[in-house]
Amino acid sequence: MTRQQLASLIRKTGSYLCVGLDSDRTKIPKHLLGLKDPVFEFNKRIVDATKDYCVAYKVNTAFYEAEGVKGWETMERTVEYLPKTHFRIADAKRGDIGNTSTQYARAFFEAMDFDAITVAPYMGEDSVRPFLEYKDKWTIVLGLTSNVGAKDFELQEAGGRLLYERVLETVAGWGSPDNLMFVVGATRADEFRNIRKLAPNHFYLVPGVGAQGGSLEEVSKQAINGDVGLLVNASRAVIYASGGEDFGEAAKRAAADYQSEMRGYL
Amino acid sequence: MTRQQLASLIRKTGSYLCVGLDSDRTKIPKHLLGLKDPVFEFNKRIVDATKDYCVAYKVNTAFYEAEGVKGWETMERTVEYLPKTHFRIADAKRGDIGNTSTQYARAFFEAMDFDAITVAPYMGEDSVRPFLEYKDKWTIVLGLTSNVGAKDFELQEAGGRLLYERVLETVAGWGSPDNLMFVVGATRADEFRNIRKLAPNHFYLVPGVGAQGGSLEEVSKQAINGDVGLLVNASRAVIYASGGEDFGEAAKRAAADYQSEMRGYL
Numbered sequence: 001m002t003r004q005q006l007a008s009l010i011r012k013t014g015s016y017l018c019v020g021l022d023s024d025r026t027k028i029p030k031h032l033l034g035l036k037d038p039v040f041e042f043n044k045r046i047v048d049a050t051k052d053y054c055v056a057y058k059v060n061t062a063f064y065e066a067e068g069v070k071g072w073e074t075m076e077r078t079v080e081y082l083p084k085t086h087f088r089i090a091d092a093k094r095g096d097i098g099n100t101s102t103q104y105a106r107a108f109f110e111a112m113d114f115d116a117i118t119v120a121p122y123m124g125e126d127s128v129r130p131f132l133e134y135k136d137k138w139t140i141v142l143g144l145t146s147n148v149g150a151k152d153f154e155l156q157e158a159g160g161r162l163l164y165e166r167v168l169e170t171v172a173g174w175g176s177p178d179n180l181m182f183v184v185g186a187t188r189a190d191e192f193r194n195i196r197k198l199a200p201n202h203f204y205l206v207p208g209v210g211a212q213g214g215s216l217e218e219v220s221k222q223a224i225n226g227d228v229g230l231l232v233n234a235s236r237a238v239i240y241a242s243g244g245e246d247f248g249e250a251a252k253r254a255a256a257d258y259q260s261e262m263r264g265y266l
Numbered sequence: 267m268t269r270q271q272l273a274s275l276i277r278k279t280g281s282y283l284c285v286g287l288d289s290d291r292t293k294i295p296k297h298l299l300g301l302k303d304p305v306f307e308f309n310k311r312i313v314d315a316t317k318d319y320c321v322a323y324k325v326n327t328a329f330y331e332a333e334g335v336k337g338w339e340t341m342e343r344t345v346e347y348l349p350k351t352h353f354r355i356a357d358a359k360r361g362d363i364g365n366t367s368t369q370y371a372r373a374f375f376e377a378m379d380f381d382a383i384t385v386a387p388y389m390g391e392d393s394v395r396p397f398l399e400y401k402d403k404w405t406i407v408l409g410l411t412s413n414v415g416a417k418d419f420e421l422q423e424a425g426g427r428l429l430y431e432r433v434l435e436t437v438a439g440w441g442s443p444d445n446l447m448f449v450v451g452a453t454r455a456d457e458f459r460n461i462r463k464l465a466p467n468h469f470y471l472v473p474g475v476g477a478q479g480g481s482l483e484e485v486s487k488q489a490i491n492g493d494v495g496l497l498v499n500a501s502r503a504v505i506y507a508s509g510g511e512d513f514g515e516a517a518k519r520a521a522a523d524y525q526s527e528m529r530g531y532l
Contacts, residue, residue, distance in 0.1 A: 071373075093362050096328060
């Protein structure tokens with residue numbers, strides 16, 4: 001999916017919502033547990049319920065790996081089920097020396113057909129480059145994350161700037177707004193105006209709205225650019241909107257509420 | 267495995283070699299490809315051939331994920347096959363917000379029985395903490411890596427020091443030398459004396475010897491401490507020592523050569 005296609009999809013849908021499939025076997029409704037692949041069945045119903053209100057899905061690989069081979073199978077089935085009309089993100093936070101990152105790129109862009117993968121920047125350019133080399137695929141590099149640990153390094157001084165600013169500026173030179181996005185957490189809304197100056201044309205993947213407490217309004221007002229430039233993720237606030245048999249209906253309402261609010265900011 | 271047990275194992279074996287199972291289907295000897303699980307069969311023979319000359323095995327998760335569900339199955343079989351006498355590392359470079367890192371810890375410490383996992387520090391304390399909370403398990407945090415990309419951030423100035431120095435100092439406070447190690451690349455031998463001052467008692471996992479060009483002698487002379495404090499990894503130089511049917515024998519010779527050199531430094 002190109003940047004123009006993603007921007008058009010957002011305008012058409014009236015939403016820049018990404019639904020995060022952090023699907024945890026211990027948290028999905030109990031009545032699904034008798035089925036053969038409960039987490040897949042849960043994801044399927046969540047996707048069916050929310051697809052008209054969002055433009056992207058984000059699969060958090062940790063929740064699948066925790067279940068071993070069966071979890072990896074569930075992840076593969078889930079990716080296959082995600083509608084090709086939507087932007088499909090592997091939230092994997094990978095990154096290693098070049099020959100190893102090449103293998104991770106194969107895993108998420110070839111063995112599975114994701115459009116994008118999240119990547120950690122610590123190890124530098126050759127750890128990110130193999131992902132960028134895939135045509136029509138996206139690399140989403142961690143900039144400023146939504147968790148409290150962001151203060152430990154990301155928000156520390158590094159060469160006259162903060163480390164995350166240095167990361168944004170440096171990494172922006174490795175790709176273009178057509179194949180590179182940044183993770184910027186919604187819990188740092190006060191930083192967004194500054195961040196837009198550093199990377200004016202890139203899309204941001206924004207976690208931290210919902211369960212983590214970030215404000216959709218603040219983020220949207222400060223970060224939307226001419227191509228929208230924003231994918232706002234909500235995981236728990238949508239997929240666990242109800243823990244009962246009405247979880248699909250509840251997820252649909254939660255996603256529709258986001259869409260309705262987002263329409264106002266577009 | 268405790269630090270004392272690891273140090274004893276090293277003294278007894280006369281080796282601090284870690285063999286890296288970066289096993290790539292396209293690089294293993296052709297005669298194995300007709301078997302049901304060629305990469306597992308390759309790993310099995312490598313382990314059988316090298317176990318008397320090394321104290322640790324490191325499974326590079328990327329090479330298994332690249333093969334999808336089948337690769338994940340191969341990884342699980344490989345971990346089960348690794349001798350319990352040896353230190354078993356998942357080289358996974360994971361790290362995410364707390365509730366997600368908890369899932370990664372489950373994946374590598376519960377679904378699979380690794381002794382240790384490598385973790386990226388960028389997202390800060392709450393992304394590392396869930397791994398440290400496992401009793402008798404180890405967290406190996408990236409300090410200064412062996413790749414050229416280390417110059418992009420790790421070797422940049424950050425608050426009056428280099429970023430990797432700040433990472434070592436800060437992360438050392440989150441755990442102890444009994445549950446925390448650091449990755450320090452062998453290609454940075456000139457930095458080792460300085461690094462030993464920052465983290466005098468921690469074990470280092472040292473990649474970069476062999477195919478990447480680091481010097482075992484330099485690293486050993488500068489970094490060995492009272493508990494040895496060093497695991498030196500070799501992957502390609504051991505597992506691909508021969509590409510023919512004698513690959514096991516060649517791996518054995520390569521591992522024995524490392525042991526022989528290491529004995530001299532102990």
